Amino acid sequence: MYRYDEFDAAFVMGRTAQFADQVKRRLSGEMTEEQFRPLRLMNGLYLQLHAYMLRIAVPYGTLSAKQMRMFAHIARTYDRGYGHFTTRQNIQFNWPRLKDVPAILEELASVEMHAIQTSGNCIRNVTADHFAGAAADEIIDPRPIAEILRQWSSLHPEFSYLPRKFKIAVTGAPNDRAAIRFHDIGLQAATNAAGDIGWEVWVGGGLGRTPMIGKLINSFVPNEHLLAYLESIMRVYNRYGRRDNKYKARIKILVHEEGLETIKGQVEAEFAEVRGGVLSLPSEEVDRITTYFAPPAFKVQPATKIDVAYQSIIDPAYGRWLDHNINSHREPGYVSVTISLKPVGGAPGDATDKQMDDIADIAERYGFDELRVTHEQNLVLPHVAITDLRVVYDALVATGFADGNTGLITDMICCPGLDFCALANARSIPLAQEISRKFAEPKRQAEIGELKIKISGCINACGHHHVGHIGILGVEKKGGELYQITLGGDATEHAAVGKIIGPGFEAEQVPGAIETLVDTYIARRQSADETFIQAYRRLGEAPFKEALYGNA
Template structure:
């Protein structure tokens, strides 16, 4: 992973010192709330329903065990003993005291971490595949390119005050696990006929109040021109993006208003002034960054398929866990393991300080001292020896990480909702728990198969409900919390936005509604169909008829 040089460290420490003085002045009454607001947002600090929330940057979801232990220490000393993994692969603390935030940032700086550009109208954390660098279907490792974008975008003076927040995702594999088509900019690694590396560029994707699937405006951008082309996109957005209405200020609105072809033409015209300029990437620069992402010290190991199959037969729980939480690795004898943060009764994505310490220890002993956060709000150990999977499974069970539900109905993406967020119209966490309790039969879960169920407490869509196979949105109806259901969304390569089922539902009937939807799927599916496949084949009407007929 990338290691700070002395200049990086000096910049971060200077920012901590600066914000410490800004906080002191605010608490002393020398700065008004309105004056302090942009300063705290520049340092990842929000004011939520009951307390401040600090969002810590985790570039492309990659953490060292040392950094994870620091997260545990902060959760223990400055919060209520836990942290939350966000859908942008960051870490959030929901209960810090305002006066403690400078101390938290100082602690973070000791392990090369910060909270810069995790909020505000700037380029946010660049995200990617949680299996980056180890996936069997990978064309290139996207992490060096994410790091190049991070270094370019952090403190970029031209893009510190964009019309609205801005999100970039990079995919380097055959499968799209980075959801690039629902980002402001999505980058997909491709090779041309000559075998040269470049990027297919999507713009104008996003969720929130106006969900849009992005449009590809460049089918092959040579890697050398990555930053100049991104510069051109951002300049066009900065120039033409609306600033009079924050609900119409995202780049997706601009691309939709102009049309992708016109927007692309404006980018090309702007790029003409930038192409081959000082920001053009060189082999030396790519090598400088790339050297931080070399393979760890893999052993020459045999595949353990026969031994693992025997363990599967002897231990059905291990077999279930391996089927859902373990994926193939590019190196023989290794596997990537997802630690589920979705046991029933726990807010999806939450992890305690003791669990964080345990994760750090597990990373050191099983995965070269590294962990990853996923945008599905789970944790990954990317480099586990297959021969150690059974031992790891036992230790994960002891620490609450072995729920075999990755990709299944109870592996719910869920925003903090009305329990924390001041923007939320309704609570999200109790809905997630109620659904998990209704579907607590593992045999049935496995029979149902892969389903993405996403929950958001408001139209800001932090829970990505628009792209859930089943999406749930909290709405306010005359002061009461109700929930709108959508079907057919997907964040994968076949990206699609869900269609609203119909009128919203009261909280207490939501598990019944989900069960009826699942029953339709089970009745109508063909062999090997997932929920999304059945929905696309039969449409929304059979689901609508079942749910609303039963409620009339």
């Protein structure tokens, strides 16, 4: 895991002291809210519907038990006893008092964390596959490159005031678990004909009011030239990205309006000028950073397989957990464990201070002191010995986070919605809770199988509704809340944007509408192995639309 060097420590402490002075001037009245706004946004502090919200960066989703305990401490001391893990692999605190924010940031700095560039028109927190460095299907651990990108992008003088916010995601596996095609820049590990490992570069993806799938701008960029190539993309965007209309300011609009070939030509022209210069990335530097992400001291394990069927007979709840929350590991005898933050009736992504403390203890004892935040609002223990699975499960039962529902219908993504967000048109959390309760029965969830529901309270799509197999978007109509349903979205390597299939529903109608869609899928699927998204691609929208709306 990366550790701050002297520059990092001085940089974060300097910014913390600077912001403390800015907060002091705001509280004294020397500075108006309008003057304070750009300064607080540079430090991850938003003004939400009812209070300030502080967003803390978790670079590439990786953190230690000590850092998780700090989150618990902040929740307990400065907030209302909980935190919210987000789709950017960050954590948000929804109720900090402005006068306490400098103290929060100072305490975060003591465990090598900060809130810099978690908001504003800059390069945001770089996200990554939550199984990075552990997954059996991985070509290369992407975290060293993600860390290099973090260092390159932090306070970059040319990219501090971009036309709009900018998001980068990285994956080292062919199976995309980082949604790279829905980012401004997405990087996927690739191998050339000589066997060298480099990066596919995708550009122009994104969600929001104009969802678009990224386009492949370069099929192979070696490590040595990656920074130069990405900087070339950023320069083109910074020069030509629209600043007259924030709704058309993202790079996806630039790529769409100018065309990929035009943008590629401009990028290549920039690249020709900077390649081979100070932006070259020596292999020694990559190797140096990579040492921070060395694998833990794995031991030869007596057990290398899990008899899920047998365990399901002995203890059905444990069997479900083994079946759905375990991911294969590159090291024999180990697995990665997903901790579902989606208990039945809970608010997706929320964890209390005690739950965070307990999870930190589990990570320290059984997970080599390492945790990950996923872009689907769960947590991961990346390295757990198979022989420790039962004790880990029992410990999670005590936390309330032992649901074996990862990837199932109750494992929903959900934004904070109108309960917190000033931009939202509708509530998201109560809807997610109702759907969760409706499909709480484990037998029913197993019958349905893999199904990803994602809910957003407004068109900004923080709940990623566009890429849900079933997406739910809250809209405002005549002063009331209405919910549109989309079908067919997919955030994986089979990227697709969901399609609105008809008029919206009142909040109380949505769980029943979801049940109708599920029943239609079960009745029409070719076998129990055909997932919802597979059935939708085969059948199209017609049978689902007819089931919801009849022949109207």
